[in-house]
Amino acid sequence: MIELQGVTRIFPNGVRALNNISLTINPGDFVFLVGPSGAGKSTFLRMLFREDVPTEGKILIDGKDITTMPEGRVPYLRRNLGIVLQDFQLLKRRTVAENVAFGLRVVGASASVINTRVQEALEQVGLSHKRRMFPTELSGGEQQRVCIARAIVNNPLILITDEPTGNLDPMISQEIMQLFLEINSRGTTVVMATHNHNLVNKLRKRVLALVDGQIVKDEACGTYAYE
Amino acid sequence: MSLANLNFFMSEAATNLRRSGMMSFITISTIGIALIMMGAFLLATMNMESFLYQMQAEALVTAYLKPEVSISDAKTLSLRLTSLEEIENIMVVTPEQAAKELFSNPDDQQLMQIGITPEENPLPTTLRMKVKAGTHLPPLLEKLKSEPLIDNFSYGEELFQQFQGLSHLLWVTSLVIVIMLGLASLFIVYNTVRLTLYMRREEIIIMKLVGATNWFVRGPFIVEGFIQGMVGSFLAIIVLFATYRFALGKLSELIPFFTASIGFEQMFKLAAKLFMMGLVLGISGSLLSLRDINRFSKSTPEGV
Numbered sequence: 001m002i003e004l005q006g007v008t009r010i011f012p013n014g015v016r017a018l019n020n021i022s023l024t025i026n027p028g029d030f031v032f033l034v035g036p037s038g039a040g041k042s043t044f045l046r047m048l049f050r051e052d053v054p055t056e057g058k059i060l061i062d063g064k065d066i067t068t069m070p071e072g073r074v075p076y077l078r079r080n081l082g083i084v085l086q087d088f089q090l091l092k093r094r095t096v097a098e099n100v101a102f103g104l105r106v107v108g109a110s111a112s113v114i115n116t117r118v119q120e121a122l123e124q125v126g127l128s129h130k131r132r133m134f135p136t137e138l139s140g141g142e143q144q145r146v147c148i149a150r151a152i153v154n155n156p157l158i159l160i161t162d163e164p165t166g167n168l169d170p171m172i173s174q175e176i177m178q179l180f181l182e183i184n185s186r187g188t189t190v191v192m193a194t195h196n197h198n199l200v201n202k203l204r205k206r207v208l209a210l211v212d213g214q215i216v217k218d219e220a221c222g223t224y225a226y227e
Numbered sequence: 228m229s230l231a232n233l234n235f236f237m238s239e240a241a242t243n244l245r246r247s248g249m250m251s252f253i254t255i256s257t258i259g260i261a262l263i264m265m266g267a268f269l270l271a272t273m274n275m276e277s278f279l280y281q282m283q284a285e286a287l288v289t290a291y292l293k294p295e296v297s298i299s300d301a302k303t304l305s306l307r308l309t310s311l312e313e314i315e316n317i318m319v320v321t322p323e324q325a326a327k328e329l330f331s332n333p334d335d336q337q338l339m340q341i342g343i344t345p346e347e348n349p350l351p352t353t354l355r356m357k358v359k360a361g362t363h364l365p366p367l368l369e370k371l372k373s374e375p376l377i378d379n380f381s382y383g384e385e386l387f388q389q390f391q392g393l394s395h396l397l398w399v400t401s402l403v404i405v406i407m408l409g410l411a412s413l414f415i416v417y418n419t420v421r422l423t424l425y426m427r428r429e430e431i432i433i434m435k436l437v438g439a440t441n442w443f444v445r446g447p448f449i450v451e452g453f454i455q456g457m458v459g460s461f462l463a464i465i466v467l468f469a470t471y472r473f474a475l476g477k478l479s480e481l482i483p484f485f486t487a488s489i490g491f492e493q494m495f496k497l498a499a500k501l502f503m504m505g506l507v508l509g510i511s512g513s514l515l516s517l518r519d520i521n522r523f524s525k526s527t528p529e530g531v
């Protein structure tokens with residue numbers, strides 16, 4: 001599903017954010033990406049959705065090399081990915097339903113398809129009753145759930161998420177994590193960068209630990225510790 | 228492009244136009260004012276040119292026939308030439324009449340001393356042709372040149388050259404002005420769209436994140452440019468033509484013999500041109516701003 005071959009990212013200022021990383025993530029995996037601040041977790045994830053390209057090495061998704069993919073193909077790559085970031089990237093002037101619909105609008109889906117899929121996605125995150133509200137009328141956890149609904153609305157193969165619980169309290173974080181587990185249980189591969197060691201330790205999923213741009217640990221049922 | 232996309236672009240454009248009312252106002256009025264100025268220049272040029280045409284058409288073309296041509300041949304020729312569409316009427320002037328005309332002027336009495344007498348008359352038979360108003364001369368002159376009986380002709384070359392030069396100068400000047408106005412307004416439209424692009428950065432980032440193509444992101448902006456161009460040029464045409472009519476009314480009050488020389492068809496063509504220019508301005512302003520849209524779409528400001 002996802003394969004990295006000697007991926008290195010050196011920024012123009014000389015920072016080596018990723019250093020010769022090779023690994024494979026299988027379909028249906030749930031992977032935690034842990035490590036101290038500045039370890040390169042976000043850089044790693046950004047490579048996966050072609051927001052950034054490696055200085056060296058290759059990334060294969062579904063067998064296709066996305067590092068050499070022409071810019072024009074990137075949108076089609078992203079339609080198979082769900083992306084959830086730390087700061088809930090919602091449009092404040094659009095309702096919850098409109099925000100979720102965005103993921104389908106860009107592929108030119110018809111109004112009826114959009115309606116049913118948005119409804120399904122909102123039900124999945126438990127927010128269908130708030131579909132007409134605006135993001136500013138929702139709590140942080142609810143906003144993050146809207147983002148998740150938008151990410152899953154077109155049934156992505158892979159869900160990529162960078163500190164989705166970073167701004168949320170422990171209770172809400174647990175709920176959000178539960179959602180990701182449900183999504184994963186339906187077959188979607190999930191790759192999540194997180195600092196939430198309680199949840200990582202509790203769930204016992206695959207853990208990749210990144211320190212100074214290098215993989216220092218890769219455990220199948222791992223814990224948060226990386227030293 | 229699917230119907231769903233077009234639908235989305237339209238509703239997005241409508242919402243955005245409403246939300247960023249100030250920006251739309253700036254774009255529309257920029258396009259409008261530029262077009263009013265362009266239109267005014269073009270109208271003035273058209274009017275001046277047609278005025279010049281009228282003046283120039285007053286001039287007679289005089290054809291001097293070859294010496295051996297008889298009066299009856301001259302009359303046949305004149306009949307044939309009268310049927311040309313450019314010619315209003317033709318007067319055949321015999322050498323005798325020409326001489327008489329000459330002698331009727333007291334200043335020319337001296338000519339008799341240099342040997343022109345009614346008996347010894349070196350003047351050729353001439354055809355004086357009055358050309359219809361608004362005729363373009365060169366094609367007619369070509370036709371006359373190919374007539375074997377005509378030796379030579381004169382048509383006030385100097386005046387004609389001057390007219391040509393003036394008309395040329397007029398068009399070049401107004402073309403330069405129109406182009407400069409176009410560029411200036413394009414610049415303003417470009418910057419306004421640029422600003423709205425920055426204001427909607429967040430939205431663009433999210434669109435790209437969920438897999439929108441660049442053309443999909445551009446869609447609503449282009450529709451907006453189209454609408455702004457349309458509204459701007461529509462307003463400009465109304466203002467311009469209302470002012471023109473008003474000015475014509477005033478002028479004909481002041482100058483009794485003044486008549487409007489621009490016909491309905493020409494006005495319609497001008498309106499169509501201005502409308503096209505408005506659309507081009509609106510759309511190209513947007514397109515120009517949107518060319519490097521990838522710069523706006525990276526989720527981190529520094530980009531890659």
Ligand SMILES: Nc1ncnc2c1ncn2[C@@H]1O[C@H](COP(=O)(O)OP(=O)(O)OP(=O)(O)O)[C@@H](O)[C@H]1O
Nearest residue numbers: 011013015017036037038039040041042043044529
């Ligand atoms: N665009 C950039 N230009 C230069 N250096 C960068 C850029 N983006 C990230 N870096 C550097 O690369 C390193 C890795 O950054 P990254 O954001 O991937 O860390 P992270 O593991 O996500 O940290 P955190 O847990 O704080 O989010 C850091 O040293 C950072 O300063």
Ligand SMILES: [Mg+2]
Nearest residue numbers: 041042043162
């Ligand atoms: Mg990070």
